[in-house]
Amino acid sequence: MTDQLGPQARPQEPWRQRLVRTLLYGRNVDRTAKARARIGLAIVAFAAVYAVIGGRLVMFAIGSDGPSARRAAQQDAIATARPDIVDRNGAVLATDVKTPSLFAEPRRLIDKDEAIELLTATLPDLDTGEVRDRLLSRKGFVWLKREMTPKQQQDIHRLGLPGIGFLRENKRVYPTGNEVAHLIGLVNIDNQGIAGMEKWLDNQGLADLHRAGFATDRLQRPIELSVDLRVEHALRDELLKAKEKFKAKAASGLVVNVRTGEIIAMVSLPDFDPNNPKEAHDPDRINRLTTGVYEMGSTFKAFTLAMALDSGKYDLNSLWDARGPLHYGKFAIHDDEPKGRFLNTKEVFTFSSNVGAARIALTQGVEGHKAFLRKMGQFDRLRTELPESASPILPKRWAELNTITIAFGHGMAVAPLQGVMGVSALVNGGILIPPTFMKRTEEEALALGKRVIKPETSEKMRYLMRLNAEIGTARKADVKGYYIGGKTGTAEKVINGRYAKKKVLTLFTAVIPADKPRYQLLIMLDEPQSLKETYGFITSGWNAVPTAGNVISRIGPLLGIEPRFDLPPSDRQILAASRLTQ
Numbered sequence: 001m002t003d004q005l006g007p008q009a010r011p012q013e014p015w016r017q018r019l020v021r022t023l024l025y026g027r028n029v030d031r032t033a034k035a036r037a038r039i040g041l042a043i044v045a046f047a048a049v050y051a052v053i054g055g056r057l058v059m060f061a062i063g064s065d066g067p068s069a070r071r072a073a074q075q076d077a078i079a080t081a082r083p084d085i086v087d088r089n090g091a092v093l094a095t096d097v098k099t100p101s102l103f104a105e106p107r108r109l110i111d112k113d114e115a116i117e118l119l120t121a122t123l124p125d126l127d128t129g130e131v132r133d134r135l136l137s138r139k140g141f142v143w144l145k146r147e148m149t150p151k152q153q154q155d156i157h158r159l160g161l162p163g164i165g166f167l168r169e170n171k172r173v174y175p176t177g178n179e180v181a182h183l184i185g186l187v188n189i190d191n192q193g194i195a196g197m198e199k200w201l202d203n204q205g206l207a208d209l210h211r212a213g214f215a216t217d218r219l220q221r222p223i224e225l226s227v228d229l230r231v232e233h234a235l236r237d238e239l240l241k242a243k244e245k246f247k248a249k250a251a252s253g254l255v256v257n258v259r260t261g262e263i264i265a266m267v268s269l270p271d272f273d274p275n276n277p278k279e280a281h282d283p284d285r286i287n288r289l290t291t292g293v294y295e296m297g298s299t300f301k302a303f304t305l306a307m308a309l310d311s312g313k314y315d316l317n318s319l320w321d322a323r324g325p326l327h328y329g330k331f332a333i334h335d336d337e338p339k340g341r342f343l344n345t346k347e348v349f350t351f352s353s354n355v356g357a358a359r360i361a362l363t364q365g366v367e368g369h370k371a372f373l374r375k376m377g378q379f380d381r382l383r384t385e386l387p388e389s390a391s392p393i394l395p396k397r398w399a400e401l402n403t404i405t406i407a408f409g410h411g412m413a414v415a416p417l418q419g420v421m422g423v424s425a426l427v428n429g430g431i432l433i434p435p436t437f438m439k440r441t442e443e444e445a446l447a448l449g450k451r452v453i454k455p456e457t458s459e460k461m462r463y464l465m466r467l468n469a470e471i472g473t474a475r476k477a478d479v480k481g482y483y484i485g486g487k488t489g490t491a492e493k494v495i496n497g498r499y500a501k502k503k504v505l506t507l508f509t510a511v512i513p514a515d516k517p518r519y520q521l522l523i524m525l526d527e528p529q530s531l532k533e534t535y536g537f538i539t540s541g542w543n544a545v546p547t548a549g550n551v552i553s554r555i556g557p558l559l560g561i562e563p564r565f566d567l568p569p570s571d572r573q574i575l576a577a578s579r580l581t582q
Contacts, residue, residue: 081170082191082201084222085184087229088264088439092175094184094198094274096191099171100153102145106135108163115161119144122155146189147171172198174274179232182287183225183266183386183437186274195280197225197437200385226262226439231255234554236267239523242547243269246528252288254417254522255555258424258511260445261433263417264519264559288524291388293413297489297540299423299507300409301357302461305349306426307372308360310457316345316464320356328401333358333408336539349464350472352488354408361407362400369403375452376422377432378414385437390415409491410499416507420522423509427465427485427517430458459574466514466570473541477510477549481563482556483573485514486548488540493527503527506540508548512561515574519559523548 085094102123109115112135120128123145134142145152146169153166172187185196193199201223235253243251255265268288272279279285286292308314319342326333335353348356361369373379381391393413395402405411417435425432431449465485469478474486489507492499506525511517523544534542556563567573 082172082187082193082198085197085201086222086224087180087227087232088224089228089230090222090224091229093180093225093227093229094172094174096170097173098168099147100150100166101143101169102148102153102156103165103167104135104142104144105140105163105165106137106142107140109135110162112136115164118159118161119156119164122159123152176229177273177275178271179229179236180227180266181271181274181280182268182289183227183263184274185386186277186280188277195388196386197223199387203387224439225437226257226260226264227266227437228264228558230558231555232265232267234558235265235551236269236271238547238551238554239267239269241550242523242525242528242543246525246531246543248525248528248543250284250288250526252416252522252524252526253551254289254420254520255559256420256424256435256520256522258428258517258520259433259442260440261421261424261435261448262440263435263437265555266417287386287388288526289416289522290382290384290386291390291415293390293393293415294505294524295410295413295491295494296416296419297409297491297505297507298352298354298357299419299487299489299509300406300412301349301352302423302426302465302487302509303373303376303378304357304361304407305345305464306453306457306461307364307369309345309460310372310453311364311368314345314360314363316460318345319343320345320348320353320359322348322353322355322359324355326355326358326404328404331401333404346464346467349487350468352473357407358404361403366398366400366403369406370398373406373412375432376425378412378418378422382415382418382421382435384417384435392418409489416522416524420509420520423487423511424520425452425458426461427458427511427514427520429455462511462514462517463570463574465511466574469510469514470570474508474510474545476541476545477508477552479549479552479556481565482552482561483513483515483564483567484510484552485517485570486510486545488545490539502538504538506538506544508540508544510548510552512552512556512559513564514570515567518561521548521551521555523551 082096084092086092106112116128116132116135120126120131126145131144134144156164170191172191174184183196185198186194187198188194193202235255239251239253242248250269252268253265254263256263266289270285272282272285274280322335322338322343323340324338333354335355337351339351343351343353343356347353348360364372379392379394382389395411402411421432421435430451430453431446432452433445433449462485465487466483468474468487469485473488477484477486487509491505491507492501493503493505495503504527506528508523510521512519512521525544525547528538528543530536530538
């Protein structure tokens with residue numbers, strides 16, 4: 001009956017409702033179809049949301065990295081990437097490898113007590129109390145163990161613990177082990193350099209690149225050092241043998257290119273394995289060549305004689321009174337093997353006369369002596385790429401007595417590398433070149449160097465060093481074919497404020513070859529003991545010198561030095577002109 005009333009009988013819709021309906025749905029729209037479409041759209045939207053949630057749950061189930069772990073992994077991969085370090089021939093000395101590290105997300109752990117029990121049982125080296133503290137914390141991410149082995153990772157995976165996962169980190173490894181330990185240094189658990197060239201590398205901007213996120217593996221080129229691993233190995237091997245043979249407390253050695261200042265090899269024993277950082281904390285394993293300072297004994301006589309010769313007032317034939325001890329106040333300076341006569345400059349060097357060296361230094365005066373040693377780089381702390389270095393120990397008040405003793409190497413202590421730098425200048429033509437552990441050309445070295453003595457003075461010093469190997473204290477190091485020169489040194493150590501005659505530091509510095517030097521070798525033995533074959537002697541000529549001879553015979557071919565036989569004596573091969581003896 002209602003249908004028969006027609007449209008005119010339907011109640012009128014208020015105009016406000018008509019307006020709202022028109023704005024929402026428009027005119028002549030099927031509202032039923034519209035509703036069905038909207039319900040379908042809502043179903044699709046909810047299905048998509050649940051699909052995303054389900055996908056994320058699957059990812060959490062099959063992967064060990066949560067959001068915080070993933071972010072940490074990305075940051076870690078950037079922050080710990082380091083360039084390879086290689087020797088001058090490309091041999092790898094330090095590199096990065098990927099290694100798993102164990103982490104936990106305490107908020108995701110279901111049964112923390114069970115996790116603690118299982119983890120500490122699987123990894124006995126974990127500290128139970130420390131693991132408990134970390135897992136009971138409210139942090140979203142904590143480290144449990146860095147740098148794990150693949151087997152340890154597999155054992156933890158088998159536990160199936162939620163909230164426990166692994167990140168792949170960069171771990172620094174040193175394929176050569178102890179070989180170049182003091183030179184390379186090492187890194188901490190976060191792959192940050194803490195010693196040696198590794199620390200220098202961070203100080204050069206690597207740490208800043210890490211923080212900026214640019215130091216990725218793809219952006220880093222190998223760092224080429226000046227060291228030659230072959231020479232390093234030979235030097236270390238001979239020093240190990242000498243240390244054992246002479247029962248020395250320590251043994252050290254350097255090989256330096258006198259024309260460029262490049263360090264070709266550097267060994268300080270006892271050393272350590274940078275793959276086992278705990279060894280580096282032993283105070284006896286310091287780098288004695290850069291962080292130790294020592295009285296260098298008679299090797300300092302080279303500076304004393306060069307000072308007098310360079311002054312132009314004295315020559316190789318000048319005479320010095322060595323008829324008896326030199327008395328100064330209550331002190332008396334003696335020679336180990338007194339000759340009881342005047343000695344010429346050549347004999348002061350070859351006989352290693354303390355009296356002669358002291359008298360030579362006195363002719364130059366205190367201020368002249370100080371000025372010369374300062375010019376030779378012996379007064380200031382030597383700076384190289386290695387962060388570890390020590391300042392020289394100088395007299396608080398430098399008087400004549402100090403000049404007398406320092407003339408023959410007592411009363412002033414320097415880092416051995418510092419002394420080597422000065423001796424290189426004495427033989428390379430008179431140019432003081434700062435040493436470096438990076439590759440450098442002769443042209444670059446000359447641009448950095450400064451002239452400290454005359455070329456003719458340098459020629460006389462090469463002559464004296466060669467003469468010393470022919471007839472003096474360096475005879476046991478005269479390897480046939482290499483025409484070496486050198487200077488010995490034996491310094492009594494200071495024990496409880498007094499010099500101990502039975503505890504000495506023996507040194508020998510050699511130049512190869514003496515007529516046209518290319519390399520300098522330093523050998524240093526700390527407290528060597530006498531042997532039957534040394535007839536009870538502990539001086540340098542009986543231990544450091546023959547050790548140097550063994551080293552030279554091995555490294556000569558490696559350094560490209562071609563043996564030359566039947567060369568004339570030093571006066572004809574080096575001096576070659578009578579004017580230099582005047």
